[in-house]
Amino acid sequence: MPFVNIKTPEGALTKAQKEEIVHRTTDMLVEYMSEAARPHTMVLIEEVQDGGYGRADAIFVIPEAYRAPAGA
Structure with a gap:
């Protein structure tokens, strides 16, 4: 099962951008591993709070x- 973990600053991405990242990352892995990987691919986007890293x-x-626009 392919697993991708992406860390990003909290509030940097909109919901739509996160969805696009999940779809595009999944498509990329399918190109390498075959369509059989699609239902087993997990993409985790973790948002790190301000001050949570240096x-x-x-x-x-x-x-x-x-920052992503408020409410997006």
Whole structure:
């Protein structure tokens, strides 16, 4: 069973973008493994809260410009 785990800052993606990522990732794996992999492919998108990880020795907070529109 193919399993893909994607971590992204909380609020960076809309529901529609997450759905597209799941579909496109599944399609990509099917290209490599055959159509038999489709019903067994799992794509997990984990949203990490602001302040929940660091980059360049500093706690990361997503800039407002990178946030998905409210309610999307």
